Amino acid sequence: MRSSEVASVAAEAVAAVVDGAAPPSDGAATAWAVTDEDGTVTDWNEGATRLLGWARGDVVGRPAARLLAPGHGLRPPPRAGLSWSGTVSLRHHDGRAVSVWVLAHRRRPKDGAEEGGWLVLCPLRDPGPLKPDEPLMAVAMAQSPCAMAVFDERLRLRAVNTVMAEAVGIPEERLRGLHMSEIVGGRQGAKLEAHLREALTTGRREDVQTFLRAADEDTAHAWSARIAPLTGPDGTVLGVCVTGHDITEQYRARERLQLVNEASVRIGTTLDVTRTARELAEVCVPALADFVSVDLLEPPEHGDEPLAGPLSAPFTLRRAAHRSVTPGCPEAVVEPGATDVYPASSPQASSLTAARTVLAVDPAETLADWLAGDPVRSARLQEYGVHAAMSVPIRARGTTLGVAVLSRYARQDPFTPDDVLLAEEVTARAAVCIDNARRFSRERETALALQRSLLPRTLPRTPALEAAWRYLPAARAGVGGDWFDVIPLSGTRVAMVVGDVVGHGVQASATMGRLKTAVRTLADVDLAPDELLTHVDDLVVRLSREAGADGITGEVGATCLYAVYDPVTRRCSFARAGHPPPVVLAPDGRPLDVRVPAGPPLGVGGMPFESTELELAEGTVLALYTDGLIESRDRDIDAGHELLTRTLTRHRSGSLDGICQDVITSMLPANGAADDVALLLARTHALDPARVATWAVPADPAAVARTRGQVLDRMALWGLREAAFTAELVVSELVTNAIRHGAPPIQLRLVHDDTTLICEVSDSSGTAPHLRRAMTFDEGGRGLLLVARLTRRWGSRHTADGKTIWAELALAED
Structure with a gap:
């Protein structure tokens, strides 16, 4: 009977006793009785x-306590224990006391009972110790399921049993007299002999785990060995005994479990497709294969989903990553990032078409036929002696994303069914991570494309200032909603x-x-910074309310900093809504203390905004930015x-x-910022006072002619005679309308x-002009229409004292 069968029978016997089945039937060798919990x-x-x-009839159904002799010495067994043993004094039928050693086992309850009682055993005959010259002792050494070896006091091998001889692969008569380091060899043998010497010297047992390779085997087996000293009757150490158990299957199972756990930790650390593919290859080499390549299908155009149905060869795949036990990956035919076409006979095409793992072994037959249609790879595999390979499709959520090919040439053992299951498990974990990274990358690219289309590609050139900008999307959190803009207003x-x-993503x-569109529209109306933020705040409140009605979780919120600079007066006004304050540097580099009230973030609603105005010297530098630049x-x-x-x-x-x-290089890490970053720098200019002319106009129609003359004189002074006639007409119409419909001054x-x-005409009336089309016989109503046709653009803005x-x-082509 095999050792596994013996263990199975023993386990069944113990289970039968504990579960309340019939007690042992050898009544001649063992006395036993069964009691209930009472x-x-x-x-x-x-x-x-x-x-x-x-007799049986005298005892069954009666209390077991009647069998105890006076002074029996019975101790109550622990209720939680499953076994109890000890010497007890029992009462014989003839009245004398009998001292016996008993072993009691608690029985599991049956039929819903809370307690199961006890089974009490007592051996009747002692067969005596096993003598060295008995046949049983002789065969125990030879037929023991454990590998055993005996070394003398000089650590020379004196005896081994059959299992140990088979493990070493050399007959016992060839091994006797050798030392452990001579039998095993290498560092492993030296370590084992050191453990033997330690046990011989100290008299203590040693437990070690080692690997042994039989002479006729290519792979080593894992062994759990116990090294124990052998002592004589007087305590003298006579030698050392080594017993071992082959734990190769347990060791490999533990390695597979460890690899799966390692894959769950090491694969998918980032939302990067290439990095995830590289992590898959790194996990599999050398634990599972000597060379691993990960090839991915090209993503569909326009961001579409990959096809979920069956695929057909040939396939164009892009090498995402590969790894080898040989530095430099000389086995690779394709470099990372390059694409290659795989014919229908290739392992990649076979597994992709069948959507299952394809295994090939034996280079003389199956593997060569498998790669017959791929001569380049076939030659490369033969060059390195690849003897086993398997192609595992990378599939997630019903979609095929690519294929991983695992090859062995340094390791001589072939792929086993357990290796295939392990490769599929690890690849499946990586496939989910690759799919997540692919989806994240696609959403990120969509959001980036949307954001790039919304952000200005170039900033307008204005006489008021020169500007430069930088925008960097978040490295890991996804594209956010940072924006910047430079908007030309009236009056330079x-x-x-x-x-x-x-937030982040397409919604943000x-x-x-x-x-951004709302701010541009409100800026064209020439609202003051605090008024503009009030209107934008109302818009954000409305957007948040609409998002809640559509079932979108989370409220819409934003921060904003808005500034208006006038190069004529060199004054700049600021207002902000929960946004970081600007940094303002004087022309000499000295920071200016600009206290702009913070204001609530946009979307709070009902809270006022305040603005700050200050005069800036020409050459002042203003820095407007988002919090991703300064916060980390x-x-x-x-x-x-x-x-x-x-x-x-x-x-x-x-x-x-x-x-x-x-600024970007100094303040942000090399691997990118955790949040979006927008930076807008501006250097102010001042308009020469000689290029500005101002007149006070009396509220008298007769003053229009005099004003036209002043305009013509100034146009001549500026050398703008070609535009003088148009300017004269525009000024005449605007001044006339101000006199008729406005209020002085x-x-x-x-x-x-x-x-x-x-040309700007200001008055103290708050009534805004309206462009209308006059009918044929109307005597008025054509003034603003004439102004609109003669100028590039026109408009009105409210001021503190009225309107302009x-x-x-x-004057020249833009």
């Missing part, structure tokens, strides 16, 4: 009758805005686009703001574009830059 005897065998003289003024929408980018895990917003100020001060000279790059201002002449009507005349 102590009543329920069964009694012939051996018990021989031991105590009580310019607006600068930087904002940040809460779409919200950013709506807010290592520093808070205040520390980041201080670092940004120092960085701008240090790099203030040179072009703004270079300063932007210096009335003021005319001409502003001249290199390409534009701006303005018009721009192009």
